[in-house]
Each structure stands twice: as C-alpha cells, then as structure tokens.
Amino acid sequence: MHRPPTAEAEVAGELTAVRPGLVPRYAAELPGARAAVLTRLWRALAHEPLPWVTSRTTGPDGLTLRLTDGRRLHGPRPDPYATAAYVTEVRLDRTAYDHPARLMTDLGVPHGADFAAELGHSVASLALSRAGAPAHSTRWPERDWEWEQRVVDGHPFHPGCRSRPGFSVAEQLAYGPEHGPLVRLGLLPVPVGECLVTGAWPDELREGERLLVPVHPWQAEHVLKRTCETGLDAHPLMSLRTLAQPGGPHVKTALSARLTSSVRDISGYSVALSATLSAFAQTLAGRLDGLLHVARTLGAATADSPDLAAVLRESPQACVTPGSGERVVPVAALATTALPDSPTWLAGFARLALTVGLRLLDLGVALEAHGQNLLVVLSPSGVPLRLVYRDLADIRVSPARLARHGIPVPELTGRIVTDDETALRRKLFGSLVAGALAGTAGSAAALRGALETAVRDLPRTPDLVALLEQPLPTKALTLMRLSPGTPGDQWTELPNPLR
Template sequence: MHRPHPAEAEVADELAAVRPGLLSRYAAELPGARAAVLTRLWRALAHEPLPWITGREPGREGLVVRLGDGRRLHGPAADPYATAAYVTEVRLEEVAYDHPARLMTDLAVPHGIDFAAELAHSVASTALSRAGQPDRPKEWPETDWEWEQRVVDGHPYHPGCRSRPGFSVAEQLAYGPEHRPVVELGTVPVRAAECLVTGVWPDELRDGERLLLPVHPWQAAHVLKRSCENGFPARPLMSLRTLAVPGGPHVKTALSARLTSSVRDISVYSVGASATLSSFGQTLAARSEGLLHVTRTLGAAGADSPDLAAVLRESPQTYAATDRGERVLPVAALATTALPRSPSWLAEFTRLALTVGLRLLELGVALEAHGQNLLVVLDRTGAPLRLVYRDLADIRVSPARLARHGVPVPGLTGRIVTDDETTLRRKLFGSLVAGALAGTAGSAQALGAALETAVRDLPRTPDLVALLEQPLPAKALTLMRLSPGTPGDQWTRLPHPLG
C-alpha cells in the first residue's frame, strides 16, 4: 500500500526537469488520482461482462466479485453512475490494493499487463493534470476553450481517463487542454490535386496550387517526422486534437495517438462524408423546433492519408447570444459548476436533453451525445435554453425511420447507416443517459430523480418505453481495452437508475 508506482516516479523525474515547481503538488495529488482511476476500474469489475468474472454478490459490507479461478475481490457497493472517487481500496482475497495498475497486474487476466500500464499512466497523468490547476475564479469563462479546459479528469467512467501513451511530461504540459497552453499549429503544403477536399477550404490555408493542411506539433514530430511551416496559435479543447483558433474556427487535426480508447486520426471516409453530414445536420436542426443547433463543417481536406488531414468547424459560440448573457459549454463542463447540485435544474436539463435526443431518434438519427459532443446554451441565470451538437462522424442514421417521416436519406454508407433498433437505442441511450446525463448527475440517486421528473411530460414513444423499462446500455470500456482483437464497440447493461 502507498508504494510509488514506477510510472509515477518516471513522471516525477521528468517533471523535476521541466517544471520542478509542480513536484510537491503532483505528489500531493497522487492518492486522489489513484482513487479516481480505481473507482472507474471497480465500476467495470462490478458491471461489465468480463469473461473471467463468474459471479457478483452484493451484501451489507459491499460487493464480492468471484473470478473464474476461484479467487474473490472485495470492494464497496458499486454505483455505476458515481463520478466521485469513492473507492480507495479493493481486496483480492486478503491482499489490499490502492493502485489500479497493481490490482490489474495481479488479476493476471488476458491482456491485463498492457492495460495495467495504461492504468498506471492514467493515474500519473491525472495527478499531473490536477497539480497545475489554479484557483478557479467565481466568474464564468467568456471563451469556449476556457470552458473546455475546466474538465481536468477526462472521461468520468473510463479507467484510462488520462492515459496518453507516447506523450512525455513536457508534451502533456505543452498540449493538454487542462494545462491551458497555447499550441502553435503548423501547416504542411500539399498539392491540391493530391488532396480530397469537401466543403470550402479557406484562402488563408492555400498557397497557389497547394493546400496548407494544419498539423498538430505532436503529429509532426512523432508520426510525420518532419518540420512544419506557417504556424498559427490555437487553444486545445477537450479532445486535445481539436483546437480553437481565437476569433476563428475549431480545427480538428489528425493525431495518431491512443487517447483513452482509440487511436485517433481522420479517415479518408470521414473527410469525404463531412460535407454531406454537415448539410444533414442543418436538416436535423431545422426539425428541432429551436431546441438544437448543429455546428457546420466549413471544410475538410486530406492528403489520401488518415495521418495528414484536417477538418474546420464553426465554433459552438456561434449559437450563444453573448449580448444577452448566454453561455455555451460542453455538458462535461457542467460538473465544474454548482448547477447540477440543484435537483430542479438537473431535471430541467434532463428534460431538454431527452426531448431533443428522443425526437431525433424517432425521426431516424441516434446522436453520439456524450459530454464532449453535446453542449448546452445557458441564459444569464444558468437556465438551460437549447443544445448544440458537434462532430456528426459517429452518429447512426436509420433510412427506414427517415423515410417514414418524409426526411430525405443522406448519401451515406458504412457503419453510420443502420435500421437495427438495438444499435440505434444503444448509441443514444449509452452516450446521452449513461454518459452525459449520468456524468452531470454524479450518482444513481440524482440521475434517477432527474429522470423521474423529466419523463412525465414526454411523448410515450416506443423508444421512451425501452429507455424506462429495460436496463440501461453503456459501452463496456474496460472490456474493450482488454479485447484488442475485437473491433468496434462492446456493451454492458447497467442497473436502471429508476430502480
């Protein structure tokens, strides 16, 4: 117990060289970071369909998890919707663990060693992220990137919430949004004839017959292995690879690194589909009765490689009337305010989110409405007015449902298109309810109370009945990391917060 993990010591050594003033804060944040990641891991052990778990036995003293080899894990009762770090120790038989990486190592399950390394990195990076936080001013931020940079701990339920393999401490400090840096984006000139371009590529990113593709400096150094030119400053957002240009668009860069779960790049397919999806997004917004805006993709370009591409999107700030005191912020940032502590506010926000999400699902579109993609516009008092959605690349579209409502089917192919009811509902319910709303509520009790109030006046569609009467789907995030040979999403079913 309480032995420094080698990954923590490695970060401390690097930190001593590049930012020694943070060392004491970093050390002080390590216990809380261990508990934060251990809480996320315990959620998975308690609720995901991990093949080496044979049983779970809740009791008055907590939860017992039985392993296939006969060993038992002992820990507290697991709230699958909790965001506070309430798990400080888990026992494997009689041995107590306060570090998730050591627990995962000693579980000795397939692919566990690699995942343990990610957990160790997640703990160290979480402590590093927390160490550099200033006292938060009482005034709300004025800019989009300031809201995004308030989200310090990353994904509320993923044990790899801050795992950034391939990033040194200096690079985390230089590029991580929670460290509030200014990042100098470079550009790579590519002949326009060699690029796939959709939308309108701006004149300022052209040089005669060449396009200037924005490139993240990490990508330039580690993947492209080349220098860039004609840089311009930008502020990193929650996703790290997307940055806000002051007074300009948001730039989504190719960043071929594993962040949380997936290796991130910009596929040729996504560049080609971006204009179609953007136009379709405006169709959806027009049918939302003023409750939803969808940010437009201004232009996308790629040099026939997922490692060298960029997407330009309008800022969500476009949809907030700042002269009336409105603010627009990612739903993930709501937890950094006092708003969710009010049951009436949480119920009002939940009603707005479900109204929009279920209306679009009935229409034939399942949003990937997690706390990063979904934003909310608040009035000057903090009341939720309407929603903003960005990044349509991972929605699901049902041609049959669209046709039933007389909506033209967009020219899309691949995994986006499906009429499978389970797939559509999983996409929305897993991201919106088990993700954005749960992360905002912070507990099963608060989420259940908000849902109970919010659904009273909603149309009782078959989708709403399924949401209320079936276990809640959620991505099995740890199972996915422990199944490297299985592509795509894997799912679990969580106990319903309504009981």
C-alpha cells in the same frame, strides 16, 4: 498495499527536470488520482461482461466477485453513475490494493499487463493534470476554450481517463487543455491533386496549388517527422487534438495516439462524408423548434492518409445571441460550474436533452451525445435554453426511420448507416443518459431524481419505453481495452436508474 508503479516515478523524474516547482503538488495529488482511477475500474469490474468473472454477490459489506481461478475480489457497493472517487481500496483474497495498476497486474488476466500499464499512466497523468491546472474562479468564462480547460479529469467513467501514451511530461504541459497552453499548429503544404477535400477550404489555408493542412505539433514530430515553416495559434479543447482559433473556427487535427479507447486519426471515410452529414444535420435540426444547433462542418481535407488530415468546424459560440449574456457550455464542464438549485436545474436540463435526443432518434438519427460532443446554452441566470451538438463523425442514421417520416435519405454509406434498433438506442442512451446526464448528476440517486421528473411529459414512444423499462446500455470500456483482437464497440448493461 504496494509501492508506486513505475509510471508515477517516471512522471516525477521528468517533472523535476521541466517544472520542479510542480513536484510537491504532483505528489500530493497522487493518492486522489489513484482513487479516481480505481473507482472507474471498480465500476467496470462490477458491471462489464468480463469472461474471468464467474459471479457477483452483493452483501451488507459490499460486492464480492468470484474469479474463474477461485479467487475472490471484494470492494464497496458500486454506484455505476458515481463520479466522486469513493473506492480507495479493494481486496483480492487477503491482499489489499489501493492502486488500479497493481490490481490489474496481479489479477493476471489475458492482456491485463498492457492495460495495467495504461492504468499506471492514467493515474500519473491525472495527478499531473490536477497539479498543473490553474484554480478556477466562480466567474463564468467568456471564451469557449476556457470552459473546456475546466475539465481536468477527462472521461468520468473510463479507467484510462487520462492515459496519454507517447506524450512526455513536457508535451502534456504544452498541449493538455487543463494546463491552459497556447499551441502553435503547423501548416503543412500538400499539392491539391493529392488531397480529398469536401466543403469549402478557406483561402487563408491555400498557397497557390497547395493546401495548407493544419497539423498538431505532436503529430508533426512523432508521426509525420516533418517540420512546418508556418503555423497558427490555437487553444486546445478537451479532446486535445481539436483546438479553437481566437475568433475563428475550431480545427480538428489528426493525432495518431491512443487516448482513452481510440487512436485519434481522421479517416478518409469521415472526410468524404463530412459535407453531406453537415448539410443533412442542419436540415434535421430545423425540425426541432430551435432546441438544437448543430455546429457546421466548414471544410475537411485529407492527404490520402488518416495521419495527415484536418476538419474545420464552426465554433459553438456562433449559436449564442450576441449581447444576450448567454453562455455555451460543454456538458462535461457542467460539473465544474456553480449552477442554480441543483435538483430542479438537473431535471430541466435532462428534460431538454431527452426531448432533443428522443425526437431525433424517432426521426432517424442517434447522436453520440456524450459530455464532449454535447453543449448547452445557458441564460445569464443559468437556465438551460437549447443544445449544441458538434462532431458528426460517429452518429448513426436510420434510412427506415427517415423514410417513415418522409425525410429524404442522404447519400451515406458504411458504419454510420443502420436500421438496427438496438444499435440506434445504444448509441443515444449510452452516450446521453449513461454518459452526459450521469456525469452531470454524479450519482445514481441524483440521476434517478432528474429522470423521474424529466420523463413525465415526454411522448411515450417505443424508444422512451425502452429507456424506462430496460437496463441502460453503456460501452464496456474496460472489456474493450482487454480485447485488442475484437474490433468496434462492446457493450454492457447498467441497472436502470428508474427501476
């Protein structure tokens, strides 16, 4: 075992200065946070195509990895769909490691030092998130942002699940949704002639011949180096940079910080396509018999910079029938919620999600349907009724599939457009099955049981056959962090839970 990395001590020091009463809880949460991140890292080491792992051997006492330098790394049998922190220690030759950052440092692989720093920050920030999050009652929340605040641990499978580089402890407490803050967004005036605007930019965000662009306070201070004289209050959602105005739309802001794998700015490409994509998605959702609502993009603007842009999006609350007692819940929050009979409920939810996802894929659209983008409308008794999808920026659209169904092809360009079947299936299966459904199920056994029931009555399309018979694709999240010179997504394959 090893002494705690610097990140934990740094957070403890800052916490002592800004919230001393939270220090004991933070210290108590550190062992669990180390195990949570180590479990995510072990999943990656066990399944991703890492160039310095030459072989993997499973035995009765666990999994052994042989490295290119002859060393051996040993740990428990991996469950690629587990969300519980079951890995508390692994051994590199004869040395035991209970901390992912120390392990990554001593592996000594290319780019491992930078990734080790991220893992250290992920552990420290996760412990801080768990320490500062309020206890949740069993009562279902009334407001959309309250559901989002329940997602304390971040991405269920990414080792950098809580890495927030560039954020001080005070800023994490002030802006992290799990801490329940109210955030004051700045409104930065920009001449209309300097902006690209799509959709309808509201009058209340205009000032004569200037647009008032919502700016996250972290972005204003650290990136734009600007102060804003006016602002609006909003509640942060689980993506951190998207916030909900009470009674109003959601505001997606540019946040030029790396959270998990990506820098969260907003490209001009996304702004330019937002209105076209939104209108197209509404049309396509109309073919799904009321099973899917797509949150509309109301307006988007950029001041010719990915660092200064914003998107206004309809709240998913708009699809809830008033007075019905329905709740719209982000899928990532389902694991925090008391649900009816779990196996039966999970199978019903999986059937609904696969029905929508596969029908859309057959029509020509692959959703990025992970637990943050995908929401489910629940009846007062908890029955899954229909789905809501938000954030169209990273879907994939197949002109060939659309044409096959006689659907007019929208005027789209760039990375969103592809007819590659592998790319389309990876997008949907990796986000929906290996992401949203696996994260809700929490284990390979639970996921297998739900899928076995869910797929029985689905139309046996080529896409469903691929889902049933081929390994399950998922993003190689750790390989991507260890490959800074390789742009775009990289992929790996997980054991098919149905085989």
